Amino acid sequence: MTPGMESAFAAIRGDYGTDCLLRVERMLEPGGGGPRHPLQKAAKWILPGLSATPWHDPRGYPELTPLVEALESAHPAVKEELTAAWAGRREAFSGYEHYLMRQEDWQALYLYRRGALVEESAGPAPTAYRVLKEFAVDTGKICPLLESHFSTLLPGAVIAPHSDLWNFSINLHLAVDIPDGCSLTVAGQTRSWQEGKCLLFDYSFEHAARNAGERPRTCLLVDLWHPETTIPERRALVALITEIRRLMGDG
Incomplete structure (x- = not known):
């Protein structure tokens, strides 16, 4: 650990107690904190003690239920605004930049990125921007290390099987506009989106x-x-990943 990380961890322990970061410390040990599910082996970090469950009930966590309900209630307006933006403001979309790849047939309109709301997206997507701000950003539910975006797969697009970097964040999907023939596979189980409803899954498991x-x-x-x-774990993980990115020259 760098001196900066050690200082950040010490401050968190001072606020929350000496044992508050035991799982983060175990994650950083050789071997990544213990055994992991075979379909999580490609993930870089696995925080021990989290449920090794690929699919989650979107309403299974009281912390997340208000966001899920707000998104689903807002779906008609979100879809109408998205449709208008796709037709008339295509420049707001760009090829999605995954840490493993960039795909032109996977388009994105970002609402939250690099730890902050993307204010420009409030124009083409005002309802989604408002709900995200009120129920995810202002409440601290969003992971500031990652993002929120409209994810548009063009006809014929395929996202190859892969695992994302860690298990301490989780991916919520609101199904905005879903044609027939679309599917999401997580840990070998394939589901389809139901328009207007949310799916929740752990993307440290292999998915496509x-x-x-x-x-x-x-x-x-x-x-x-x-x-x-x-x-305290969230605070420590932000400090850790931010410092790693800085050392790697990635902001």
Whole structure:
């Protein structure tokens, strides 16, 4: 650990007690904090003690239920605004930049990125921007290390099987516009989105998606803290990943 990380961890222990970061410390040990599920092996960090469950009930956590209900209630307006933006403000979308790849047939309109709301997105997507701000950003549910965006897969697009970097955040999808022939596979189990409803899954497990339909498929994705993480752990993880990114020259 760098002196900066050690100082940040010491301050957190001072606020919350000497044992508050034991799981984070175990994660950083050789071997990554213990055994992991075979379909999580490609993830870089696994915080021990979190449920090794690929699919989660979107209403299974009281912390997240208000956001889920607000997004689903707002779906008609969100879809109408998204449709208008796709037709008339295509410049607001760009090829999605995943840490493993960039895909031009995977388009994104970012609402939250690099630890802050993307104010420009309030124009083309005012309802989604408002709900995200009120129920995820202002409440601290969003993981500031990651993002929220409209994810649009063009017809024929395939996202190859992969695992994301860690398990301490979790991915919420609001199904905005879903043609027939679209699917999401997580840890070998394939589901389809139900328009207007949310899905919640742990993307440290291997997952893949495809649009075999005849028009674009769009979901609103929100990267949230895993509800089983604690406040001191979240603080420590932000300090840790921010410092690692700085050392790697990645902001």
